[in-house]
Amino acid sequence: MAVEETDVARVRIDGIGKRYDSSKGSVQALEGVSFGVTAGEFVCIVGPSGCGKTTLFRIIAGLEPATAGTVYLNGDPVESPGPDLGLVFQEYHLFPWRTVAGNVGFALEKSGAADAERKQRVQELVNLVGLDGSEDSYPRDLSGGMKQRVALARALAAEPSLLLMDEPFGAVDAQTKKMLQDELLDIWTETGKTILFVTHDVEEAVKLADRVVVMDKEPGRVREIVDIDIDRPRQRSDDAFTDYYERLLDRIQH
Amino acid sequence: MALDVSEALDPADGSIFDVLSGSSLQRALRGAAGVAAFIGIWWLAALTQPTYILPTPLSVGETFYAEAASGEMAVALSQSIRHWLPGAVFGTTGGIAAGIALAWSPLLDDISAPAVRVLRPVPPLALIGFAIAWFGINHAGAAFIIAVGAFWINFYSTYGGVEGVSEDLLDVARSLGVQGNLELIRAVVVPASLPEITTGIRTGIGRCWMLVVASELFGVPGIGRRILRASNNLQVDVVISYILVLSLMFLLVDSAFRMLQRRVLAWR
Numbered sequence: 001m002a003v004e005e006t007d008v009a010r011v012r013i014d015g016i017g018k019r020y021d022s023s024k025g026s027v028q029a030l031e032g033v034s035f036g037v038t039a040g041e042f043v044c045i046v047g048p049s050g051c052g053k054t055t056l057f058r059i060i061a062g063l064e065p066a067t068a069g070t071v072y073l074n075g076d077p078v079e080s081p082g083p084d085l086g087l088v089f090q091e092y093h094l095f096p097w098r099t100v101a102g103n104v105g106f107a108l109e110k111s112g113a114a115d116a117e118r119k120q121r122v123q124e125l126v127n128l129v130g131l132d133g134s135e136d137s138y139p140r141d142l143s144g145g146m147k148q149r150v151a152l153a154r155a156l157a158a159e160p161s162l163l164l165m166d167e168p169f170g171a172v173d174a175q176t177k178k179m180l181q182d183e184l185l186d187i188w189t190e191t192g193k194t195i196l197f198v199t200h201d202v203e204e205a206v207k208l209a210d211r212v213v214v215m216d217k218e219p220g221r222v223r224e225i226v227d228i229d230i231d232r233p234r235q236r237s238d239d240a241f242t243d244y245y246e247r248l249l250d251r252i253q254h
Numbered sequence: 255m256a257l258d259v260s261e262a263l264d265p266a267d268g269s270i271f272d273v274l275s276g277s278s279l280q281r282a283l284r285g286a287a288g289v290a291a292f293i294g295i296w297w298l299a300a301l302t303q304p305t306y307i308l309p310t311p312l313s314v315g316e317t318f319y320a321e322a323a324s325g326e327m328a329v330a331l332s333q334s335i336r337h338w339l340p341g342a343v344f345g346t347t348g349g350i351a352a353g354i355a356l357a358w359s360p361l362l363d364d365i366s367a368p369a370v371r372v373l374r375p376v377p378p379l380a381l382i383g384f385a386i387a388w389f390g391i392n393h394a395g396a397a398f399i400i401a402v403g404a405f406w407i408n409f410y411s412t413y414g415g416v417e418g419v420s421e422d423l424l425d426v427a428r429s430l431g432v433q434g435n436l437e438l439i440r441a442v443v444v445p446a447s448l449p450e451i452t453t454g455i456r457t458g459i460g461r462c463w464m465l466v467v468a469s470e471l472f473g474v475p476g477i478g479r480r481i482l483r484a485s486n487n488l489q490v491d492v493v494i495s496y497i498l499v500l501s502l503m504f505l506l507v508d509s510a511f512r513m514l515q516r517r518v519l520a521w522r
Contacts, residue, residue, distance in 0.1 A: 063425050083431035093422045097445045097521045106441075107430040138521040158430050 010074060010194045011037040011060070011162055017068030018055055018220075028219035029055050033069070035213055035225055037162070042188055042195045044209035046202055048252055052220025053198045057166040060196065061087055074161055083107060086155030088165040092147040094139040094154075101126065101135040103150050107158035125153040128187060145176035152184070156191065163195045169204070181207060185232065202252065206244045207234050214251045224251055309491040317491040318498060326480075331499060334466050334476035337393040341400025341469070342462040346455055348401065349408025353454075354439060356409075357416035378402040379468050386472060396469035396476070403465045404458040411457070415450025419443050449522065452515045459511060463504045 018030040029052045037043045047053050058064040060071050062078045062085065071078040073085060081087065094103050105122040113121070126132055129149035139147060148168055155163060169177040185208065188195055199205055205212045209228050216223040226248060230240045293311050300310040309317075321327040356363045356370075378399045389395035419442065427442045444451070470478030477496050484492035 061425075061429065081425060081429035083429070085429060087426060087429045089422065089426075091422070093420070093426045095423065095426075095442070095445070097448065099521075106427075110431045140521070154430070 010039045010041070011196060012072040013056075013060065013069070014072065015069035016056065016059055016066045016071065018052065018059065018064075019067045030059075030066075031219040031221045033215075033220065033222055035222060037194055037196055039161075039194055040192050042197065042208055042210045043213060044197045044199055044205035044211075045213045045215060046199055046205045046248065046252065047215030047220070047223075048217050049200060050220075051215040051217035053200070053215060054166060056215075056220065057164065057198050061085055061164055083110075083158040084161050086158055086160030086163045088148070088151050088155050088163065088168045090167040090170045092139075092144075092151045094147055094150055096139050099136050099138055100131055100142070100150050103139070104153045104157055106154055121157065125157055128156070128190070129153040130183065143176075144172040145180055148172065148180060149183070152187070156187075156193070161194065163193050165195065165197045167199055168197070170199070170201075177204075182233075184208070202245055202248045203236065206230075206241055206248065207236070212248060214248060226251075306488040306490060309494065314491045314494045314498075317489075318495040321492065321495055327496075327499060330475070330477045330480045330496070331503070333393075333474075334470070334478065337396035337469060337474065337476070338400060338462055338466055340393070341397035341465075342404055342459060344397070345401030345404025345462070346408050346458055349405040349454070349458070350412045350451055352405070353409045353412025353451075354416055354443065357413045358435065358439060358443065374406060378465055379471070382472050385469075391473045393474060395472070396474040399469035400462050400465045403461045407458040407461055408451075408454040411450045411454025412447065415447030415454075416443055418450070419446045449519055452518060456508065456511050456515065459507055460504055463500055463507075466500065 013033055013035055016030055016033040017028070020027045020029060033056060035043075045053055045056065055064070059066045060078065062071075062081045065079075078085065095106065098106065101122050104125050105118060108118045108121060111118075123132075123135075126135055129152055131146060131149055131153070134142070134146065139150070142150065152168070169180050172180065181204065184195075187193075197205075197208060206228055212226045212228060213222055214224045214226060215221065226244070228244055230238065230244070234241055236242075296308075297311055300308045305313060318327075356366060381399060381402055385395035385398045389398055423442055423446060424438060427438060432438055432441050466476065467478035467481060470476045471482070473479070477499055481493050481496045484490075484496070
């Protein structure tokens with residue numbers, strides 16, 4: 001598919017475990033989670049709530065330490081968040097004091113690029129996510145879908161080698177969600193980014209992913225990794241789509 | 255009168271147009287009625303009392319005009335500003351800086367928590383001895399008293415604002431390449447807590463005008479000194495005139511700052 005000829009893992013998640021110890025005892029949130037994502041690949045992580053998806057997201061992002069194992073990005077262990085890893089959250093987390101253009105351009109201000117160059121890059125990204133005309137709006141005036149577009153453009157501005165998304169379309173209505181999914185696929189095709197996408201929505205995973213990592217709960221671990229071998233654009237009504245959908249759902253529920 | 259002044263001081267609000275429209279007009283009218291009622295009651299009360307107990311609004315107006323015309327008022331005001339301004343500036347910046355530092359660094363917070371708790375309840379007036387010993391009976395000494403008052407207000411509001419900055423926004427900033435405490439403070443912490451910081455500045459500015467009188471208790475010249483001297487001579491009309499000067503200065507500075515605050519917080 002979109003995999004480049006180098007089969008080097010862009011991301012390697014190697015034996016990740018996470019245990020929370022408290023006075024009431026310890027909880028094993030994740031255990032022995034291992035898989036890889038190759039460059040240019042679109043991988044979704046699905047699983048029931050409580051399977052540690054978000055914990056895994058935070059560990060991969062370097063926001064939280066694992067109690068076992070290592071995450072490698074381009075061969076180097078990830079220990080803290082950095083510009084090589086673009087994060088998109090369900091709750092957007094835009095900077096409310098910055099306009100759309102200000103949010104998108106945030107990472108570029110560190111780059112030391114010339115003003116004109118930076119402005120042009122911001123405009124390109126704003127256009128890429130379809131927000132031209134809203135450059136000067138503040139986040140408070142944007143809908144959920146628009147906010148998530150800004151968050152995506154802001155993450156892309158840092159030119160990360162991996163885009164890591166945690167249920168990014170979990171807070172928008174069904175129609176907007178569909179639109180955002182299509183746009184994300186277009187952007188993925190256009191930019192060739194590697195995407196690791198956490199969701200609880202099986203249909204979303206089948207629609208988007210090259211491969212789906214199905215997780216199990218208590219403790220959170222990888223149950224199965226499924227290649228989704230359907231040409232894009234994928235239709236919910238296709239038999240192949242339904243087959244994958246039911247197979248994944250079955251895996252998650254049993 | 256006070257109403258006219260506040261309008262004239264607030265040109266960027268487009269106040270003439272705002273005031274003329276619907277509910278703003280109603281509010282302005284009610285305010286004017288309140289002022290008129292206050293002056294009316296004052297006047298009636300003053301008619302039953304000798305001038306050294308309560309002068310009439312008219313005699314206060316005459317005294318105000320006389321003080322202004324003789325240039326006495328301008329002298330007193332410029333003297334007060336010479337310690338009000340440095341006091342407000344140093345107290346505000348110091349309070350904001352300390353608030354950011356202590357709210358951001360658990361280490362600094364732990365180290366200074368006992369000292370903060372001990373010093374916090376000390377009223378600025380109680381520090382007059384230090385003002386005289388360290389700075390002398392001059393503008394610097396008075397500025398010190400004012401700065402202490404501004405410091406705590408700004409310290410606490412900034413501290414609260416910085417504490418409330420979302421951890422998620424900091425994570426996002428880190429993932430976008432912001433590194434190090436200073437960069438994070440500049441790029442996220444300060445803009446995110448600007449609503450609290452500016453509220454602190456505004457409250458502090460008002461407190462500084464209140465402290466002008468206290469800061470002049472030990473002999474520094476200015477409006478406060480003038481009020482104290484007039485009080486000793488039972489010149490109540492002079493006292494009220496200079497209280498009015500303080501109020502008007504507060505109104506002027508507060509309105510100007512509110513305009514600035516609105517512009518800075520346009521994103522809210």
